[in-house]
Amino acid sequence: MPASAPPPLPLLKRVPPGLWTALVWVAATVQPVVEYVLMPPRQQYSLSHPRDGLDSFTARALLALAFLVVLTGSALLRRRTAPAYGLVLVGTVISSVAWRQNEVLPLPFLAVDVALCYVAATRTRRTAIVAAGGALGVLAGYLVLRWVRGEESGTSSEPFVALTVVIAWLIGNSVHQARAHTAELHARAATQAVTAERLRIARDMHDTVAHSIGIIALQAGAAARVVDTQPARAREAMVTVEHVGRETLTGLRRLLGALRQADREEEPAHGDQGPTGRDRGRAPAPSGPADGLGDLERLAxxxxxxGVRVEVWWRGRRRPLPADIDLAAFRIVQEAVTNVVRHSAADRCQVTVDYREDELLVEVVDRGKSSMNTQHIQHIQHTERTAAVGTGFGLVGMRERVALLDGRFTAGPRAGSGFRVAARLPLPTAAGTGPAATTEAR
Structure with a gap:
């Protein structure tokens, strides 16, 4: 069996509800015919099922009609639930008339309880209450009829049967509420998953695009200033703009391709339909490898x-990291460097990645001028304030990434001048066993 195949349903759920109803009714109706009519006479007898109860053609015809009505209702119970339930109830009443009884037959009425339980479990509460009211109304009709005719039959069976009706409705209603609660939990979990995925994509797109646009702006500005005096440098700057632009476009296509692939995977689950002819045979968009600290040298x-020199210092024993920590560390460095390029007058910054025994320390430090650094700090504070209304992503995104990994995040001005961003990400005890790397600087 393929791994994606769902597990088989329990036997009780595999059998259709109409079949359960028919089995209960037929067993309860055939049993007295066999015991009190077909079997040889015994000392035991039944007031509800006398031996001569089916001697007349009318009684046999009514019992056959009851079988036809109940079995038809059982067959239609899943597709036409309300009318089918009514047929089962009417057929049960006809069976008591066939036996010439002035009270309900308790055993065949259990089939009505089974059908009522299914109605209460699968239909609206209003429909279930109406169905239960119909059954109780039939039982009350038997009592009223005997009272009008002045007949006394000892202890009535209707109150006990009415109790089984109430129990059946309560069981079905409980199943209905449990299903509704489960569906609500699934919908809430799906909504939370979609929201989390959107936040993740927003952070990734912001980190990638903001950094690349900052580089493109710097290179384009430099090219514009030297295009007349130093055309070679201007050409080099424009080549860099082209290269960064193509990399950014490739990253965006990778993200959008992943989104389209997720949409195609979710579409059959919502509409219960297979892939269309247009989508059939189309290869899924490649998502490509995720960024990590291995791309830090390229970023630098x-x-x-x-125009902003980035020095990367590696400390500790470099080793493989869990994918989420590796990606988060790279994104934090990328966003911090982007802030240096866009909001600081610094011409250089230092990135330190320290592999410790139980945590990974990522630090980005710049030495921006005091005037420009003030603007940098004001921008950071503005980002924090606007995060509440969903317009800030820089520091908020970094803080969220660190919080999701149970780490610690700090960002603020340094003494004198400059700005410092630091994140401490806890490492699992088995996070990689790669060979040690010597401390290096760039």
Whole structure:
């Protein structure tokens, strides 16, 4: 069996509800015919099922009609629930008339309880209450009829049967409420998953695009200033703009491709339909490898080429990291470097990645001038204030990434001048066993 195949349903759920109803009714109706009519006479007898109860053609015809009505209702119970339930109830009444009884037959009425339980479990509460009211109304009709005719039959069976009706309704209603609660939990979980995924995509797109646009702006500005005096440098700057732009476009296509692939995977689940002819045979969009600290040197080289020198210091024993920590650390460095490029007058910054035994320390430090650094700080504070209304992503995104990994995040001005962003991400005890790397600087 393929791994994606759902597990088989329990036997009670595999059998259709109409079949359960028919089995209960037929067993309860055939049993007295066999015991009190077909079997040889015994000392035991039944007031509800006398031996001569089916001697007349009318009684047999009514019992056959009751079988036809109940079995038809059982067959239609899933597709036409309300009318089918009415047929089961009417057929049960006809069976008591066939036996010439002035009270309800308790055993065949259990089939009505089974059908009522299904109605209460699958239909609205109003429909279930009406169905239960119909059954109780039939039982009350038997009592009223005997009272009008002045007949006394000892202890009435209707109150006990009415109790089974109430119990059946309560069981079905409980199943209905449990299903509704489960569906609500699933919908809430799906909504939360969609929201979390949107936040993740928003952070990734902001981190990627903001950094690349900052580099493009710097290179384009430099090219514009030297295009007349130093055309070679201007050409080099425009080549860098083209390269960064293509990388950004590739990243955006990768994200959008992943989104389209997720939409195609979710579509059959919502509409219960297979892939259309247009989508059939189309290869899924490649998502590509996720960014990580392995791309840090490339990030530093790109930013340095744009005019802000980035020095990367590796400390500790470099080793493989869990994917979520690796990606979060790279995104934090990328956003911090982007802030240096966009909001600081610093011409260089230092990135430190420290592999410790139980945590990963990521630190980005710049030495921006005091005047420009003030603007940098004001921008950071503005980002924090606007985060509440969903317009800030920089520091808020970094803080969210660190919080999701149970780490610690700090960001603020340094003494004298400059700005410092630091994140401490806890590492699992088994996070990689790669060979040690010597401490290096760039």
């Amino acid at each position: 080289a790109t930013t340095t080429a744009a």
